[in-house]
Amino acid sequence: MKKISRRDFLKGALAGSATVAASSLMGSVVFADDGAVYTPGTYTAQAQGIGTVTVTMTFDETSITDVVLDVSEETANIGQAAAEDLKAALMAAQSGEIDAVAGATVTSDAVRKAAASCIAQAKGEIEVQVITEKEEEEDGDWLGTEPEIDEADITQTIETDILVIGCGTGGMFTMASAAEEGAKVIGIDRFPTGVGIRDDLGAIDSRYQKEWGTKIDKLEYVTMATAYAAGHIKQDLVKLWADKSGGVIDWYGDRLAERGVQLWHESGDSDDEVRYKHYATGHSPRWAGSDDGTGEVLNGNKVLYDYATSLGAEFHYSTTMIKLVKEDGKVTGCIAKNGNDEYVKYVANKGTVVCTGGYSLNYPMMEAMQPWNLRVIGMNGSEPGAFGDGIKACLWAGAKMDETHCLMIFDRCALRPDQETGPETAKSGDTGFFWMGSQPWLKINADGKRFFNESGTYEGIIHADEYNKGHVHYTLFDSNWTKYAGQFKMHGCSRLVPFENGADPNIPYQAIEGGMLPGLIEAGFVFQADTIEELAEKLGLPADEVKATVDHYNELCYAGEDTDYGKEPHRLTPVDTAPFYGCKNTGFILCTLDGINIDTNMRAIDTEGNVIPGLYVNGNDSGGYFANTYPNLSTGMACGRTVTFGYLLGKTLSGAAENASDVEIIPENIPVAGAEEEATTE
Numbered sequence: 001m002k003k004i005s006r007r008d009f010l011k012g013a014l015a016g017s018a019t020v021a022a023s024s025l026m027g028s029v030v031f032a033d034d035g036a037v038y039t040p041g042t043y044t045a046q047a048q049g050i051g052t053v054t055v056t057m058t059f060d061e062t063s064i065t066d067v068v069l070d071v072s073e074e075t076a077n078i079g080q081a082a083a084e085d086l087k088a089a090l091m092a093a094q095s096g097e098i099d100a101v102a103g104a105t106v107t108s109d110a111v112r113k114a115a116a117s118c119i120a121q122a123k124g125e126i127e128v129q130v131i132t133e134k135e136e137e138e139d140g141d142w143l144g145t146e147p148e149i150d151e152a153d154i155t156q157t158i159e160t161d162i163l164v165i166g167c168g169t170g171g172m173f174t175m176a177s178a179a180e181e182g183a184k185v186i187g188i189d190r191f192p193t194g195v196g197i198r199d200d201l202g203a204i205d206s207r208y209q210k211e212w213g214t215k216i217d218k219l220e221y222v223t224m225a226t227a228y229a230a231g232h233i234k235q236d237l238v239k240l241w242a243d244k245s246g247g248v249i250d251w252y253g254d255r256l257a258e259r260g261v262q263l264w265h266e267s268g269d270s271d272d273e274v275r276y277k278h279y280a281t282g283h284s285p286r287w288a289g290s291d292d293g294t295g296e297v298l299n300g301n302k303v304l305y306d307y308a309t310s311l312g313a314e315f316h317y318s319t320t321m322i323k324l325v326k327e328d329g330k331v332t333g334c335i336a337k338n339g340n341d342e343y344v345k346y347v348a349n350k351g352t353v354v355c356t357g358g359y360s361l362n363y364p365m366m367e368a369m370q371p372w373n374l375r376v377i378g379m380n381g382s383e384p385g386a387f388g389d390g391i392k393a394c395l396w397a398g399a400k401m402d403e404t405h406c407l408m409i410f411d412r413c414a415l416r417p418d419q420e421t422g423p424e425t426a427k428s429g430d431t432g433f434f435w436m437g438s439q440p441w442l443k444i445n446a447d448g449k450r451f452f453n454e455s456g457t458y459e460g461i462i463h464a465d466e467y468n469k470g471h472v473h474y475t476l477f478d479s480n481w482t483k484y485a486g487q488f489k490m491h492g493c494s495r496l497v498p499f500e501n502g503a504d505p506n507i508p509y510q511a512i513e514g515g516m517l518p519g520l521i522e523a524g525f526v527f528q529a530d531t532i533e534e535l536a537e538k539l540g541l542p543a544d545e546v547k548a549t550v551d552h553y554n555e556l557c558y559a560g561e562d563t564d565y566g567k568e569p570h571r572l573t574p575v576d577t578a579p580f581y582g583c584k585n586t587g588f589i590l591c592t593l594d595g596i597n598i599d600t601n602m603r604a605i606d607t608e609g610n611v612i613p614g615l616y617v618n619g620n621d622s623g624g625y626f627a628n629t630y631p632n633l634s635t636g637m638a639c640g641r642t643v644t645f646g647y648l649l650g651k652t653l654s655g656a657a658e659n660a661s662d663v664e665i666i667p668e669n670i671p672v673a674g675a676e677e678e679a680t681t682e
């Protein structure tokens with residue numbers, strides 16, 4: 001789908017609005033008594049979807065003649081994918097009253113609202129609106145000032161013991177764990193439901209790991225995390241996770257088992273001789289065959305929502321936190337806007353937990369914090385809502401943010417040969433999801449030369465791209481790739497075959513072979529050729545140089561030793577059997593991982609180093625845990641930290657324990673009825 005860049009689009013939209021104003025001044029307004037309904041012209045309006053949705057409609061006297069949608073800030077494969085259908089529906093209905101596209105209700109609602117505004121403008125019912133770029137995009141002031149909200153504008157005050165702002169991964173664990181203690185807990189989320197709980201959850205010493213025999217030395221692990229972050233972390237936070245995560249995962253395993261869902265540990269491999277050490281911390285639920293009671297497949301959000309609400313927790317969805325409330329130095333809750341656009345004040349007697357998912361969709365903030373990462377992206381797969389709301393609200397309340405920043409970025413975006421890296425390309429939504437990008441195939445730069453040990457971490461090669469022409473690399477593989485995928489024995493979500501203990505991979509190679517790869521070829525992101533020279537030409541690379549590189553690399557593979565970069569023998573696979581495949585690659589953003597400084601009770605710290613009473617921060621909004629880059633060689637470390645601390649917060653805020661380190665987790669070890677425990681086979 002062709003997308004218009006937001007900046008160019010707004011220029012066009014503004015030109016359209018100006019035309020309308022001018023034609024009105026010249027007296028060309030057509031009145032209803034001659035049958036006209038609209039003042040001809042182009043009108044534009046915006047509404048809040050996942051991001052900002054802009055609708056521009058052109059009218060003649062009696063009809064809508066054109067619709068242009070800018071949904072570039074919406075989720076790539078959901079809201080953006082719905083754009084063509086929404087446009088067709090608006091044209092067919094000749095009104096804003098259209099059905100939502102299934103699965104894209106947030107974007108559909110925003111399109112409906114903005115279309116209604118365009119129509120009202122064309123009918124002269126409301127003034128013509130002139131849209132300007134967001135102020136912060138113009139002056140780089142991503143933080144802005146805390147909004148002032150008049151007490152008289154607050155329609156309702158709601159009191160609770162614990163307020164959870166953001167009911168995603170971390171929020172759901174706090175909600176369920178606090179409700180379990182009988183605490184009065186309310187969770188608010190900007191969307192009609194939270195964004196869900198990811199499936200790879202990291203832990204140490206869970207019962208699943210013990211059953212399989214996975215042993216991870218906690219202090220060695222803390223050392224690894226410290227080295228990754230070059231020391232920019234609080235080791236006590238990582239130690240807290242190492243001590244408590246196994247128990248929390250066992251507790252989650254019980255909640256899943258109650259619903260008939262098996263949690264699996266993603267083991268390492270006994271003969272896994274790798275240069276970059278992998279820590280087998282991952283745990284994933286197996287949803288296939290599960291049922292939420294309505295015939296739909298279950299998910300983590302549904303499991304914990306049902307559990308928490310059965311214990312009295314309340315969820316206020318479609319409710320967006322605008323700012324925190326601080327009185328006499330203490331955070332006492334927040335002011336939010338509900339689904340009716342009304343201000344509501346929440347008063348939390350025991351604590352306010354902020355976990356709104358980081359800032360990876362807030363490009364001005366990204367540009368200010370970690371501009372280097374914006375140079376190596378072509379896709380942004382962030383969870384919707386990651387606009388930095390929580391971090392900004394905490395900063396307004398006097399909290400301190402990490403000074404070293406961190407992004408989770410994977411090497412899984414494919415570009416067409418003429419596409420460049422950067423936010424504009426990422427916002428276009430017109431790039432390829434190259435899931436298999438982390439396979440250690442031969443990777444070369446724009447000069448046709450190898451430059452890196454491909455068997456590294458997901459983000460290592462993306463950072464190395466900073467030194468390549470165009471900030472990209474190219475992946476080359478051959479028709480034996482499915483065989484090699486089994487032999488590579490990758491870790492975490494990059495694994496394409498079952499783990500040694502039988503746990504399924506997130507995406508098996510069969511799904512790539514059957515759909516993803518043919519789709520990428522058809523869309524012009526991956527090229528296929530009978531010779532290496534032909535492949536190089538299709539990719540726009542110097543054919544002679546690429547051929548020489550491939551020949552030399554194949555020699556290393558046949559000899560079984562990578563004397564150039566030290567790639568392990570089982571990952572040293574030749575590119576020698578046609579057809580050959582290749583594509584241009586860059587980074588895929590998942591989330592930011594730097595945030596507000598916290599102590600080991602997740603209490604926010606102010607710029608003087610003191611605790612801000614009443615304010616707690618978790619997940620992507622919290623800091624002190626990651627710096628520079630995400631240690632993806634420990635599977636599920638981000639969610640593992642978030643769910644562990646989310647659970648601990650529920651216990652401490654409800655009074656079950658004074659400190660997070662004192663929380664005792666006594667799992668019930670509920671077995672899954674009828675679960676097949678045997679290893680799956682390919």
Ligand SMILES: Cc1cc2nc3c(=O)[nH]c(=O)nc-3n(C[C@H](O)[C@H](O)[C@H](O)COP(=O)(O)OP(=O)(O)OC[C@H]3O[C@@H](n4cnc5c(N)ncnc54)[C@H](O)[C@@H]3O)c2cc1C
Nearest residue numbers: 166168169170190195200321356357385619620636638639
């Ligand atoms: C595609 C993808 C896959 C990932 N897979 C993994 C994985 O397998 N393992 C892993 O460890 N990590 C993974 N991550 C990273 C992981 O998702 C995050 O680290 C983790 O979700 C953080 O949880 P959170 O609670 O901080 O934020 P989220 O889970 O994003 O939840 C934040 C919630 O806050 C809400 N919100 C935002 N603003 C407001 C506001 N103003 N008012 C009210 N509510 C608001 C949002 O709607 C959302 O529901 C993945 C990330 C992505 C994008």
